Amino acid sequence: MAVGKEIRTKIASIKNTQKITRAMEMVAASKMRKTKDRMQATRPYSKQIGRIIKHLAHANPEYKHSYLIKRDVKRIGMIIISSDRGLCGGLNSNLFRRTLSQLAEWDKAGIEVEVSTIGTKATVFFSTLKKVQLVGQISKLGDTPHLHDIAGIIRLMLDEYEQGKIDELHVVSNEFVNTMTQRPTIEKLLPVVTEEIEEKLGGHWDYIYEPDAKEVLDHLLTRYIESKVYQGLVENNACEQAARMIAMKSASDNAGNLIGELQLIYNKARQAAITQEISEIVGGAAAV
Amino acid sequence: MVMTVHVDIVSAEKEIFSGAAEMVFAPAEMGEVGIAPRHAPMITRLNPGEVRVKVSATESQPYFISGGILEVQPHLVTILADTAIRARDIDEAAALQAKARAEEALADKSGKVDYATAQAQLAQAIMQLRTLDRLRKRGG
Numbered sequence: 001m002a003v004g005k006e007i008r009t010k011i012a013s014i015k016n017t018q019k020i021t022r023a024m025e026m027v028a029a030s031k032m033r034k035t036k037d038r039m040q041a042t043r044p045y046s047k048q049i050g051r052i053i054k055h056l057a058h059a060n061p062e063y064k065h066s067y068l069i070k071r072d073v074k075r076i077g078m079i080i081i082s083s084d085r086g087l088c089g090g091l092n093s094n095l096f097r098r099t100l101s102q103l104a105e106w107d108k109a110g111i112e113v114e115v116s117t118i119g120t121k122a123t124v125f126f127s128t129l130k131k132v133q134l135v136g137q138i139s140k141l142g143d144t145p146h147l148h149d150i151a152g153i154i155r156l157m158l159d160e161y162e163q164g165k166i167d168e169l170h171v172v173s174n175e176f177v178n179t180m181t182q183r184p185t186i187e188k189l190l191p192v193v194t195e196e197i198e199e200k201l202g203g204h205w206d207y208i209y210e211p212d213a214k215e216v217l218d219h220l221l222t223r224y225i226e227s228k229v230y231q232g233l234v235e236n237n238a239c240e241q242a243a244r245m246i247a248m249k250s251a252s253d254n255a256g257n258l259i260g261e262l263q264l265i266y267n268k269a270r271q272a273a274i275t276q277e278i279s280e281i282v283g284g285a286a287a288v
Numbered sequence: 289m290v291m292t293v294h295v296d297i298v299s300a301e302k303e304i305f306s307g308a309a310e311m312v313f314a315p316a317e318m319g320e321v322g323i324a325p326r327h328a329p330m331i332t333r334l335n336p337g338e339v340r341v342k343v344s345a346t347e348s349q350p351y352f353i354s355g356g357i358l359e360v361q362p363h364l365v366t367i368l369a370d371t372a373i374r375a376r377d378i379d380e381a382a383a384l385q386a387k388a389r390a391e392e393a394l395a396d397k398s399g400k401v402d403y404a405t406a407q408a409q410l411a412q413a414i415m416q417l418r419t420l421d422r423l424r425k426r427g428g
Binding site for chain 2: 007010038041042044045048049051052055056059116117123124127134135136137138139146147148151152153154155156159205206207208209210211215216217219220223226227230261262265
């Protein structure tokens with residue numbers, strides 16, 4: 001029967017799509033578990049280095065590092081972390097929207113902005129923006145990024161800071177709240193802000209620095225910034241997989257609904273065709 | 289009772305050791321150091337080498353690290369280990385590469401962006417077609 005051939009092909013094609021989205025959902029779910037583990041594995045390091053930085057704020061070093069000194073803000077550097085691939089719901093666009101509103105604010109205040117991007121999506125997006133200058137990018141780091149992969153881009157921004165080309169450094173990435181929620185965040189890295197003082201380390205004291213304060217602090221603060229950016233990266237990875245899992249789940253569900261609707265239309269059309277045929281036959285018989 | 293000091297060894301990618309120890313030996317830049325409990329506060333860089341944690345008089349655990357930072361507080365020793373051997377000039381080279389890639393992305397603007405916008409437009413067109421299709425099917 002020729003009835004509803006288009007509908008049937010449509011149903012078949014949606015079923016194929018559904019198979020793909022369902023497979024992607026499952027892949028994302030298993031990857032999410034791994035990326036979440038990795039995210040948790042980086043926590044001890046950032047906790048420890050954060051503690052050392054806090055101790056350092058209590059010490060009375062004879063040498064003040066430039067990363068700890070506030071400057072008048074004329075130009076801001078940003079490291080923007082996005083995913084490499086799409087099909088992960090509004091993850092990247094939410095992040096970019098949040099960034100754009102921040103950029104607009106800075107623009108009003110007459111502050112210039114330059115960015116470095118991690119991930120293909122951010123690179124494509126920010127290379128088209130006229131207001132910001134793209135100075136560095138790295139992408140295709142895969143699901144298991146290593147700290148030394150992003151060392152170059154961080155060095156680049158730190159050099160800009162040391163040369164006085166930028167007065168602040170921010171990192172933009174998604175924060176993993178839970179599987180359903182990812183929150184775009186912008187965090188200030190430089191100058192290093194040491195928040196509330198928890199531990200009591202009274203008295204006037206300072207570290208013994210070997211070989212000397214400048215080199216050690218330079219090294220330590222660089223590692224601190226690196227660990228912050230690295231944590232943002234692994235967290236963003238976990239966000240990506242979670243967002244993709246949710247997006248693919250709703251895509252599969254939508255495909256199911258669509259198939260149901262089309263099936264109904266198809267059945268109605270088929271029934272209408274049969275009724276019409278019967279009435280034609282009956283009509284023909286009556287005429288004879 | 290023997291005095292102990294709390295030791296944490298972590299790398300950016302995982303936690304390596306956490307617990308009490310009688311003494312810690314580490315390859316500091318100026319030569320190997322041994323840290324006993326109540327050592328004065330100190331920060332130093334570490335060379336690639338072996339860190340030994342003396343857990344008890346008879347047992348000590350060795351860990352290989354590829355450089356890092358050692359922080360000493362009187363009751364706390366923290367070792368931040370690097371995951372790979374790092375040198376400033378290698379980082380500088382990587383920085384230059386990152387810069388070059390950015391320039392590439394900017395130069396390649398037309399091609400890449402057209403691709404991205406085209407993709408967006410295509411997705412939009414497909415959505416519109418699908419809605420139209422459904423409306424037509426429902427009406428007819």
